[in-house]
Amino acid sequence: MHLDPFSGSGRSLQFISMSPAMSQREDDPILECRFQKGVKHLCESGITSLPSRYILPVSERPNLRGGGMNVSDLNFKLPIIDFAQLQGPQRPQVLNKLSKACEEYGFFQVTNHGIPGDVIQSMIDVSKRFFDLPFEERSKYMSTDMRAPVRYGTSFNQKKDGVFCWRDFLKLVCHPPSDVLPYWPTSPADLREAAVTYSQQAKFLYMKLVEAVLESLGLLVGTTMHADEENADNAALKEFEDGSQLMVVNCYPSCPQPDLTLGMPPHSDYGFLTLLLQDEVEGLQIQNCQGKWLNVEPLPNSLVVNVGDHLEIFSNGRYKSVLHRVLVNSSKSRISVASLHSFPFDRVVRPSPKLVNEANPRRYKDTDFATFLAYVSSCEPKRKNFLESRKLP
Numbered sequence: 236m237h238l239d240p241f242s243g244s245g246r247s248l249q250f251i252s253m254s255p256a257m258s259q260r261e262d263d264p265i266l267e268c269r270f271q272k273g274v275k276h277l278c279e280s281g282i283t284s285l286p287s288r289y290i291l292p293v294s295e296r297p298n299l300r301g302g303g304m305n306v307s308d309l310n311f312k313l314p315i316i317d318f319a320q321l322q323g324p325q326r327p328q329v330l331n332k333l334s335k336a337c338e339e340y341g342f343f344q345v346t347n348h349g350i351p352g353d354v355i356q357s358m359i360d361v362s363k364r365f366f367d368l369p370f371e372e373r374s375k376y377m378s379t380d381m382r383a384p385v386r387y388g389t390s391f392n393q394k395k396d397g398v399f400c401w402r403d404f405l406k407l408v409c410h411p412p413s414d415v416l417p418y419w420p421t422s423p424a425d426l427r428e429a430a431v432t433y434s435q436q437a438k439f440l441y442m443k444l445v446e447a448v449l450e451s452l453g454l455l456v457g458t459t460m461h462a463d464e465e466n467a468d469n470a471a472l473k474e475f476e477d478g479s480q481l482m483v484v485n486c487y488p489s490c491p492q493p494d495l496t497l498g499m500p501p502h503s504d505y506g507f508l509t510l511l512l513q514d515e516v517e518g519l520q521i522q523n524c525q526g527k528w529l530n531v532e533p534l535p536n537s538l539v540v541n542v543g544d545h546l547e548i549f550s551n552g553r554y555k556s557v558l559h560r561v562l563v564n565s566s567k568s569r570i571s572v573a574s575l576h577s578f579p580f581d582r583v584v585r586p587s588p589k590l591v592n593e594a595n596p597r598r599y600k601d602t603d604f605a606t607f608l609a610y611v612s613s614c615e616p617k618r619k620n621f622l623e624s625r626k627l628p
Protein backbone atom coordinates (compact mmCIF):
# COMPACT_ATOMS: atom_id res chain seq x y z
CA MET A 236 0.00 0.00 0.00
CA HIS A 237 1.15 3.52 -0.46
CA LEU A 238 2.46 5.11 2.58
CA ASP A 239 1.30 8.53 1.63
CA PRO A 240 -0.52 10.39 4.26
CA PHE A 241 -3.67 10.02 2.27
CA SER A 242 -3.62 8.99 -1.24
CA GLY A 243 -3.64 5.61 -2.75
CA SER A 244 -1.12 4.85 -0.23
CA GLY A 245 -2.52 6.17 2.96
CA ARG A 246 -5.55 4.28 1.96
CA SER A 247 -6.13 0.73 2.83
CA LEU A 248 -5.53 -1.66 0.03
CA GLN A 249 -7.02 -5.02 -0.48
CA PHE A 250 -4.61 -7.79 -0.92
CA ILE A 251 -6.13 -10.98 0.15
CA SER A 252 -4.17 -13.43 2.30
CA MET A 253 -2.05 -16.06 0.55
CA SER A 254 -1.41 -13.32 -1.95
CA PRO A 255 -2.48 -14.89 -5.24
CA ALA A 256 -1.31 -11.50 -6.36
CA MET A 257 2.24 -12.03 -5.27
CA SER A 258 2.55 -15.19 -7.31
CA GLN A 259 1.98 -13.04 -10.36
CA ARG A 260 4.91 -10.75 -9.73
CA GLU A 261 6.81 -10.64 -12.95
CA ASP A 262 10.12 -12.52 -12.83
CA ASP A 263 11.27 -11.04 -16.11
CA PRO A 264 13.19 -7.88 -15.12
CA ILE A 265 12.67 -6.25 -18.51
CA LEU A 266 8.91 -6.71 -18.36
CA GLU A 267 8.84 -5.68 -14.70
CA CYS A 268 10.73 -2.52 -15.55
CA ARG A 269 8.12 -1.77 -18.20
CA PHE A 270 5.28 -2.20 -15.69
CA GLN A 271 7.05 0.09 -13.25
CA LYS A 272 6.84 2.85 -15.85
CA GLY A 273 3.07 2.81 -15.58
CA VAL A 274 -0.03 1.95 -17.58
CA LYS A 275 0.07 4.98 -19.83
CA HIS A 276 3.54 3.94 -20.99
CA LEU A 277 2.34 0.34 -21.39
CA CYS A 278 -0.58 1.46 -23.57
CA GLU A 279 1.73 3.55 -25.70
CA SER A 280 3.72 0.40 -26.41
CA GLY A 281 0.60 -0.97 -28.12
CA ILE A 282 -0.61 -3.88 -25.97
CA THR A 283 -3.84 -5.64 -26.98
CA SER A 284 -4.37 -7.90 -23.97
CA LEU A 285 -3.89 -7.43 -20.27
CA PRO A 286 -0.52 -8.58 -18.90
CA SER A 287 -0.90 -11.05 -16.03
CA ARG A 288 0.62 -8.49 -13.64
CA TYR A 289 -2.73 -6.66 -13.76
CA ILE A 290 -5.08 -9.64 -13.60
CA LEU A 291 -6.97 -9.91 -10.31
CA PRO A 292 -7.99 -13.22 -8.74
CA VAL A 293 -11.52 -14.09 -9.93
CA SER A 294 -13.18 -13.18 -6.62
CA GLU A 295 -11.80 -9.64 -6.72
CA ARG A 296 -12.75 -8.80 -10.28
CA PRO A 297 -15.51 -6.32 -11.05
CA ASN A 298 -18.83 -7.05 -12.75
CA LEU A 299 -19.25 -10.65 -11.79
CA ARG A 300 -22.64 -11.85 -12.98
CA GLY A 301 -25.04 -14.13 -11.18
CA GLY A 302 -25.39 -12.36 -7.84
CA GLY A 303 -22.99 -11.90 -5.01
CA MET A 304 -21.01 -8.99 -3.74
CA ASN A 305 -19.85 -7.56 -7.02
CA VAL A 306 -23.14 -6.87 -8.76
CA SER A 307 -23.80 -3.18 -9.06
CA ASP A 308 -27.12 -1.42 -8.66
CA LEU A 309 -27.61 0.71 -11.75
CA ASN A 310 -30.38 2.81 -10.28
CA PHE A 311 -28.45 4.14 -7.36
CA LYS A 312 -28.06 7.93 -6.94
CA LEU A 313 -25.76 9.48 -4.39
CA PRO A 314 -27.36 12.09 -2.07
CA ILE A 315 -26.96 15.61 -3.43
CA ILE A 316 -26.02 18.52 -1.21
CA ASP A 317 -26.78 21.88 -2.76
CA PHE A 318 -23.99 24.05 -1.39
CA ALA A 319 -25.83 27.30 -2.20
CA GLN A 320 -28.78 26.10 -0.11
CA LEU A 321 -26.45 25.07 2.68
CA GLN A 322 -25.30 28.69 2.93
CA GLY A 323 -28.86 30.05 3.00
CA PRO A 324 -32.02 29.84 5.13
CA GLN A 325 -32.44 26.14 4.29
CA ARG A 326 -29.22 25.31 6.18
CA PRO A 327 -30.85 23.23 8.95
CA GLN A 328 -32.60 20.96 6.45
CA VAL A 329 -29.48 20.62 4.31
CA LEU A 330 -27.42 19.83 7.42
CA ASN A 331 -29.86 17.02 8.17
CA LYS A 332 -29.41 15.64 4.69
CA LEU A 333 -25.63 15.93 4.99
CA SER A 334 -25.65 14.09 8.27
CA LYS A 335 -27.80 11.26 6.85
CA ALA A 336 -25.52 10.98 3.80
CA CYS A 337 -22.41 10.72 6.02
CA GLU A 338 -24.08 8.09 8.22
CA GLU A 339 -25.58 5.97 5.46
CA TYR A 340 -23.19 6.26 2.54
CA GLY A 341 -20.09 8.11 3.73
CA PHE A 342 -20.43 9.91 0.38
CA PHE A 343 -22.41 12.74 -1.19
CA GLN A 344 -22.24 14.96 -4.27
CA VAL A 345 -22.00 18.74 -3.94
CA THR A 346 -23.69 20.98 -6.49
CA ASN A 347 -23.54 24.79 -6.72
CA HIS A 348 -20.22 24.55 -4.89
CA GLY A 349 -19.01 27.92 -6.10
CA ILE A 350 -15.76 26.75 -7.74
CA PRO A 351 -15.80 28.53 -11.11
CA GLY A 352 -16.27 26.30 -14.14
CA ASP A 353 -13.11 27.58 -15.81
CA VAL A 354 -11.00 26.69 -12.75
CA ILE A 355 -12.35 23.14 -12.88
CA GLN A 356 -11.96 22.87 -16.62
CA SER A 357 -8.36 24.12 -16.47
CA MET A 358 -7.53 21.58 -13.77
CA ILE A 359 -8.94 18.69 -15.80
CA ASP A 360 -7.35 19.95 -19.03
CA VAL A 361 -3.91 20.45 -17.59
CA SER A 362 -4.10 17.02 -15.91
CA LYS A 363 -4.85 15.40 -19.27
CA ARG A 364 -2.01 17.31 -20.89
CA PHE A 365 0.38 16.27 -18.13
CA PHE A 366 -0.34 12.59 -18.78
CA ASP A 367 0.04 13.20 -22.52
CA LEU A 368 3.62 14.40 -22.02
CA PRO A 369 6.39 12.03 -23.12
CA PHE A 370 7.23 9.48 -20.45
CA GLU A 371 10.68 11.05 -19.96
CA GLU A 372 9.04 14.29 -18.84
CA ARG A 373 6.53 12.65 -16.50
CA SER A 374 9.10 10.30 -15.05
CA LYS A 375 11.19 13.20 -13.72
CA TYR A 376 8.78 13.18 -10.80
CA MET A 377 8.92 9.47 -10.02
CA SER A 378 9.92 9.02 -6.41
CA THR A 379 9.57 6.49 -3.64
CA ASP A 380 9.92 9.15 -0.96
CA MET A 381 6.51 9.30 0.70
CA ARG A 382 7.15 12.82 1.90
CA ALA A 383 8.19 14.21 -1.48
CA PRO A 384 6.16 17.32 -2.40
CA VAL A 385 5.51 15.85 -5.84
CA ARG A 386 5.34 12.21 -6.82
CA TYR A 387 4.55 10.48 -10.07
CA GLY A 388 3.84 6.78 -10.08
CA THR A 389 1.59 3.89 -10.94
CA SER A 390 -0.72 1.38 -9.19
CA PHE A 391 -0.94 1.91 -5.37
CA ASN A 392 2.42 0.96 -4.02
CA GLN A 393 4.40 -0.05 -7.02
CA LYS A 394 7.17 -1.47 -4.85
CA LYS A 395 4.81 -3.84 -3.02
CA ASP A 396 1.67 -4.50 -5.04
CA GLY A 397 1.34 -8.08 -6.22
CA VAL A 398 -1.34 -7.26 -8.80
CA PHE A 399 -0.92 -3.82 -10.27
CA CYS A 400 -3.86 -1.44 -10.66
CA TRP A 401 -4.67 0.18 -13.96
CA ARG A 402 -3.80 3.67 -12.76
CA ASP A 403 -1.00 6.23 -13.02
CA PHE A 404 -0.93 9.20 -10.66
CA LEU A 405 0.61 12.55 -9.92
CA LYS A 406 0.54 13.54 -6.25
CA LEU A 407 0.97 17.16 -5.29
CA VAL A 408 1.40 18.15 -1.65
CA CYS A 409 -0.37 21.53 -1.38
CA HIS A 410 0.44 22.77 2.08
CA PRO A 411 2.23 25.00 2.91
CA PRO A 412 2.25 26.38 -0.66
CA SER A 413 5.49 28.36 -0.41
CA ASP A 414 7.40 25.20 0.61
CA VAL A 415 5.98 22.86 -1.99
CA LEU A 416 5.21 24.87 -5.10
CA PRO A 417 8.81 25.20 -6.30
CA TYR A 418 8.88 21.38 -6.66
CA TRP A 419 5.72 21.02 -8.73
CA PRO A 420 6.09 20.16 -12.44
CA THR A 421 7.09 22.97 -14.76
CA SER A 422 5.47 21.26 -17.72
CA PRO A 423 2.79 21.81 -18.98
CA ALA A 424 3.72 25.45 -18.42
CA ASP A 425 0.31 26.28 -16.91
CA LEU A 426 0.18 23.30 -14.52
CA ARG A 427 1.30 25.15 -11.41
CA GLU A 428 -1.09 28.00 -11.89
CA ALA A 429 -4.07 25.79 -12.71
CA ALA A 430 -3.33 23.36 -9.86
CA VAL A 431 -2.68 26.01 -7.22
CA THR A 432 -5.84 27.90 -8.16
CA TYR A 433 -7.92 24.74 -8.02
CA SER A 434 -6.30 23.59 -4.76
CA GLN A 435 -7.10 26.91 -3.07
CA GLN A 436 -10.70 26.76 -4.21
CA ALA A 437 -10.94 23.17 -3.02
CA LYS A 438 -9.50 24.17 0.37
CA PHE A 439 -12.02 27.00 0.70
CA LEU A 440 -14.88 24.63 -0.06
CA TYR A 441 -13.42 22.02 2.28
CA MET A 442 -13.41 24.56 5.13
CA LYS A 443 -17.08 25.36 4.51
CA LEU A 444 -17.87 21.66 4.47
CA VAL A 445 -15.91 21.12 7.70
CA GLU A 446 -18.00 23.85 9.31
CA ALA A 447 -21.14 22.09 8.12
CA VAL A 448 -19.90 18.68 9.29
CA LEU A 449 -18.98 20.02 12.74
CA GLU A 450 -22.32 21.77 13.01
CA SER A 451 -24.17 18.62 11.96
CA LEU A 452 -22.36 16.77 14.74
CA GLY A 453 -23.41 19.44 17.22
CA LEU A 454 -19.81 20.60 17.69
CA LEU A 455 -20.16 24.20 16.54
CA VAL A 456 -22.42 26.72 18.07
CA GLY A 457 -22.89 28.43 14.71
CA THR A 458 -24.56 31.83 14.82
CA THR A 459 -24.06 33.23 18.29
CA MET A 460 -24.11 36.52 20.15
CA HIS A 461 -21.48 35.33 22.61
CA ALA A 462 -17.88 36.25 21.95
CA ASP A 463 -16.50 33.29 23.96
CA GLU A 464 -18.55 30.76 21.99
CA GLU A 465 -17.50 32.38 18.76
CA ASN A 466 -13.86 32.18 19.86
CA ALA A 467 -14.25 28.49 20.65
CA ASP A 468 -15.71 27.89 17.19
CA ASN A 469 -12.88 29.81 15.56
CA ALA A 470 -10.26 27.86 17.49
CA ALA A 471 -11.87 24.58 16.42
CA LEU A 472 -11.82 25.66 12.79
CA LYS A 473 -8.25 26.99 12.91
CA GLU A 474 -6.90 23.45 13.34
CA PHE A 475 -8.59 22.46 10.12
CA GLU A 476 -7.33 25.55 8.34
CA ASP A 477 -3.75 24.56 9.25
CA GLY A 478 -4.32 20.98 8.15
CA SER A 479 -2.75 18.98 5.37
CA GLN A 480 -3.89 18.86 1.75
CA LEU A 481 -2.74 16.48 -0.93
CA MET A 482 -3.99 16.49 -4.50
CA VAL A 483 -3.89 13.20 -6.35
CA VAL A 484 -4.40 13.38 -10.08
CA ASN A 485 -5.46 9.92 -11.24
CA CYS A 486 -5.18 8.78 -14.84
CA TYR A 487 -6.93 5.57 -15.88
CA PRO A 488 -6.15 4.87 -19.55
CA SER A 489 -8.60 2.76 -21.55
CA CYS A 490 -7.88 -0.88 -20.82
CA PRO A 491 -7.97 -3.85 -23.22
CA GLN A 492 -9.65 -6.18 -20.67
CA PRO A 493 -11.39 -4.07 -18.05
CA ASP A 494 -13.28 -7.02 -16.53
CA LEU A 495 -10.05 -8.50 -15.22
CA THR A 496 -8.65 -5.55 -13.33
CA LEU A 497 -9.40 -2.36 -11.38
CA GLY A 498 -8.23 1.24 -11.58
CA MET A 499 -8.18 1.27 -7.79
CA PRO A 500 -8.94 -1.60 -5.44
CA PRO A 501 -11.41 -1.24 -2.56
CA HIS A 502 -10.01 1.25 -0.08
CA SER A 503 -11.06 3.96 2.30
CA ASP A 504 -9.35 7.34 2.38
CA TYR A 505 -7.00 8.06 5.26
CA GLY A 506 -7.90 11.73 5.88
CA PHE A 507 -10.90 13.71 7.12
CA LEU A 508 -12.73 14.56 3.88
CA THR A 509 -11.88 13.95 0.21
CA LEU A 510 -13.20 16.22 -2.53
CA LEU A 511 -13.23 14.39 -5.83
CA LEU A 512 -13.37 15.99 -9.23
CA GLN A 513 -13.91 13.63 -12.13
CA ASP A 514 -14.28 14.06 -15.87
CA GLU A 515 -17.42 12.81 -17.64
CA VAL A 516 -16.32 9.16 -17.66
CA GLU A 517 -17.80 6.96 -14.97
CA GLY A 518 -15.81 4.43 -12.96
CA LEU A 519 -16.17 5.18 -9.26
CA GLN A 520 -18.13 2.66 -7.18
CA ILE A 521 -18.91 2.64 -3.48
CA GLN A 522 -19.83 -0.34 -1.36
CA ASN A 523 -23.10 -0.21 0.56
CA CYS A 524 -23.69 -1.89 3.90
CA GLN A 525 -24.91 -5.06 2.18
CA GLY A 526 -21.62 -5.33 0.32
CA LYS A 527 -23.16 -4.29 -2.99
CA TRP A 528 -21.12 -2.09 -5.33
CA LEU A 529 -22.96 1.05 -6.44
CA ASN A 530 -21.98 3.18 -9.44
CA VAL A 531 -21.44 6.87 -8.79
CA GLU A 532 -22.56 8.56 -11.97
CA PRO A 533 -20.60 11.74 -12.66
CA LEU A 534 -23.03 14.64 -12.28
CA PRO A 535 -21.97 17.61 -14.43
CA ASN A 536 -20.51 20.53 -12.43
CA SER A 537 -20.56 18.63 -9.17
CA LEU A 538 -17.93 17.26 -6.82
CA VAL A 539 -18.05 13.97 -4.96
CA VAL A 540 -17.20 14.27 -1.27
CA ASN A 541 -16.41 11.37 1.01
CA VAL A 542 -15.80 10.75 4.69
CA GLY A 543 -12.25 9.59 5.44
CA ASP A 544 -10.92 7.44 8.29
CA HIS A 545 -10.11 10.51 10.42
CA LEU A 546 -13.68 11.77 10.32
CA GLU A 547 -14.95 8.31 11.23
CA ILE A 548 -12.66 8.35 14.27
CA PHE A 549 -13.36 12.00 15.11
CA SER A 550 -17.13 11.43 14.97
CA ASN A 551 -16.66 8.35 17.19
CA GLY A 552 -18.05 6.14 14.44
CA ARG A 553 -21.17 8.12 13.63
CA TYR A 554 -19.93 9.04 10.14
CA LYS A 555 -18.47 6.22 8.09
CA SER A 556 -15.45 6.10 5.81
CA VAL A 557 -16.77 3.79 3.15
CA LEU A 558 -14.95 1.40 0.82
CA HIS A 559 -14.79 2.55 -2.76
CA ARG A 560 -13.04 1.35 -5.91
CA VAL A 561 -12.58 2.39 -9.52
CA LEU A 562 -13.52 0.41 -12.63
CA VAL A 563 -11.79 1.00 -15.94
CA ASN A 564 -13.25 0.64 -19.40
CA SER A 565 -12.15 -0.42 -22.85
CA SER A 566 -13.00 2.68 -24.84
CA LYS A 567 -12.32 5.76 -22.74
CA SER A 568 -9.57 6.94 -20.50
CA ARG A 569 -10.59 8.73 -17.33
CA ILE A 570 -9.10 11.50 -15.20
CA SER A 571 -9.96 12.32 -11.61
CA VAL A 572 -8.47 14.75 -9.13
CA ALA A 573 -8.84 13.83 -5.46
CA SER A 574 -8.16 16.60 -2.97
CA LEU A 575 -7.47 14.90 0.35
CA HIS A 576 -7.66 16.98 3.50
CA SER A 577 -6.97 16.31 7.12
CA PHE A 578 -5.44 17.58 10.35
CA PRO A 579 -1.80 18.63 10.54
CA PHE A 580 0.45 15.53 10.38
CA ASP A 581 1.69 15.85 13.94
CA ARG A 582 -1.83 16.02 15.38
CA VAL A 583 -3.22 13.09 17.37
CA VAL A 584 -6.55 12.00 15.93
CA ARG A 585 -9.15 10.92 18.46
CA PRO A 586 -12.91 10.94 18.92
CA SER A 587 -14.13 14.42 19.76
CA PRO A 588 -14.57 14.44 23.59
CA LYS A 589 -17.99 16.02 23.09
CA LEU A 590 -19.15 12.91 21.22
CA VAL A 591 -18.08 10.51 23.94
CA ASN A 592 -20.29 9.86 26.95
CA GLU A 593 -21.69 7.00 28.98
CA ALA A 594 -24.34 6.17 26.43
CA ASN A 595 -21.86 6.45 23.60
CA PRO A 596 -18.45 5.29 24.82
CA ARG A 597 -15.22 5.93 22.99
CA ARG A 598 -14.90 3.56 20.04
CA TYR A 599 -11.38 4.32 18.73
CA LYS A 600 -7.89 4.60 20.14
CA ASP A 601 -5.77 7.67 19.62
CA THR A 602 -3.88 7.56 16.37
CA ASP A 603 -1.34 9.60 14.44
CA PHE A 604 0.67 9.42 11.29
CA ALA A 605 3.57 7.60 12.99
CA THR A 606 1.17 4.88 14.21
CA PHE A 607 -0.12 4.56 10.72
CA LEU A 608 3.37 4.15 9.25
CA ALA A 609 4.29 1.60 11.92
CA TYR A 610 1.11 -0.31 11.18
CA VAL A 611 1.63 -0.50 7.44
CA SER A 612 5.23 -1.58 7.80
CA SER A 613 4.26 -4.38 10.20
CA CYS A 614 1.54 -6.06 8.15
CA GLU A 615 -0.11 -6.22 4.79
CA PRO A 616 -2.82 -3.59 4.68
CA LYS A 617 -6.11 -4.33 3.01
CA ARG A 618 -9.44 -2.60 2.62
CA LYS A 619 -10.12 -0.77 5.91
CA ASN A 620 -7.89 -2.76 8.20
CA PHE A 621 -5.89 0.19 9.54
CA LEU A 622 -9.08 1.74 10.81
CA GLU A 623 -10.18 -1.64 12.19
CA SER A 624 -6.91 -1.78 14.12
CA ARG A 625 -7.77 1.55 15.78
CA LYS A 626 -11.14 0.28 17.06
CA LEU A 627 -11.52 -0.35 20.76
CA PRO A 628 -12.92 -3.77 21.66
Ligand SMILES: O=C(O)CCC(=O)C(=O)O
Nearest residue numbers: 483485504519561571573
Ligand atom coordinates in the same frame (compact mmCIF):
# COMPACT_ATOMS: atom_id res chain seq x y z
O1 LIG B 1 -10.91 8.15 -9.37
C1 LIG B 1 -11.84 8.06 -8.58
O2 LIG B 1 -13.01 8.17 -8.92
C2 LIG B 1 -11.59 7.76 -7.12
C3 LIG B 1 -10.21 8.08 -6.69
C4 LIG B 1 -9.99 7.71 -5.27
O3 LIG B 1 -10.71 6.97 -4.67
C5 LIG B 1 -8.86 8.28 -4.58
O4 LIG B 1 -8.02 8.98 -5.20
O5 LIG B 1 -8.77 8.03 -3.35
Ligand SMILES: [Fe+2]
Nearest residue numbers: 246503504559
Ligand atom coordinates in the same frame (compact mmCIF):
# COMPACT_ATOMS: atom_id res chain seq x y z
FE1 LIG C 1 -10.31 7.06 -2.51
